[in-house]
């Protein structure tokens with residue numbers, strides 16, 4: 240059974256908000272004692288996804304919570320926007336593919352940096368990306 | 376009935392001098408030392424004047440058009456006080472002090488007076504001052520946010536020094552969370568310093584950076600390319616193990632960019648590039 244505690248939601252409307260999301264995720268990752276490498280991976284993934292929410296989704300929210308399951312702790316971060324959505328998820332997840340002027344490595348990279356990764360998106364409705372990183 | 380439209384408050388405001396004196400007295404305590412009595416008096420007096428006009432035109436509805444001038448005055452005042460470092464409670468207390476003055480005026484006015492001097496008067500003026508307090512508070516909060524973000528910008532400039540380490544070698548130590556704006560500023564500053572000093576070596580040290588995402592990496596890569604176009608070589612130093620791992624997993628390629636584990640190594644590398652060899656003097660020789 241997975242239990243969740245300490246749900247916190249932050250808006251993502253500006254570049255400063257992205258920094259705040261990153262700081263919150265780092266603080267929560269330290270709280271559950273993720274290793275330094277895992278902290279860095281999760282924070283980097285959060286940074287990519289929060290920026291996508293801002294840049295591609297227009298604006299949105301980040302929700303961060305602490306999970307426990309079978310004696311392990313984890314951090315779940317959910318990035319939600321009501322932007323244009325992603326028409327072709329496979330394409331978006333292809334390393335190097337970008338619809339803008341980025342490196343196109345954020346979404347695919349974020350998936351590799353976390354333990355659980357899910358995208359829920361619909362054209363015209365928005366995008367929600369959920370990631371989880373567990374302690375070892 | 377005039378009463379509901381702020382007639383009671385208007386009646387109280389008519390004894391302007393008394394209200395003003397009491398307001399200044401009550402506001403002085405929370406603001407002790409922040410303002411001179413003269414300045415506080417002028418501020419309160421000007422504010423009373425615009426409030427008097429506002430009540431006459433728009434009753435007690437502080438959102439009405441008649442209050443445009445009063446709202447503007449309060450916004451201006453909040454901005455000024457926020458800039459001068461007043462705390463939120465100091466600012467709010469100063470406005471709420473108007474209540475003391477109005478209550479005292481109502482009390483004096485008494486039963487037979489114009490204002491009625493009753494509970495209704497007290498309630499009415501209390502609500503009115505509360506509403507004014509909220510207007511003030513909102514603009515104060517906004518002004519403070521602005522002040523803080525301006526200070527953050529100034530800090531940004533201060534905390535990203537481009538330093539000359541050796542003849543022809545400049546370095547920028549990046550510290551803390553890098554947002555896009557900051558990285559951009561630092562990189563522009565670095566390129567400018569390369570031009571200004573005619574240096575052919577730049578070192579970007581990221582020892583103090585907790586995470587490098589694709590956007591920061593992109594800024595770094597662009598800077599290196601730009602530096603090369605200017606005929607300079609760029610070295611990135613201080614890539615810590617956890618960051619190296621993350622960069623690799625993201626699939627970012629630094630290609631043929633020189634990286635060194637420490638700033639010292641990078642400096643040595645750059646000095647060699649300019650033809651300088653560093654050798655340790657043998658102790659006890661000659």
Ligand SMILES: Nc1ncnc2c1ncn2[C@@H]1O[C@H](COP(=O)(O)OP(=O)(O)O)[C@@H](O)[C@H]1O
Nearest residue numbers: 291295296331337338341342343344345346366
């Ligand atoms: N929240 C989102 N809303 C809409 N499109 C998105 C979102 N996140 C990612 N995408 C799409 O996926 C592409 C790849 O994303 P990413 O790998 O982060 O690269 P980049 O952000 O550098 O373009 C983006 O260019 C964009 O088209």
Ligand SMILES: [Mg+2]
Nearest residue numbers: 291341345346
């Ligand atoms: Mg991206």
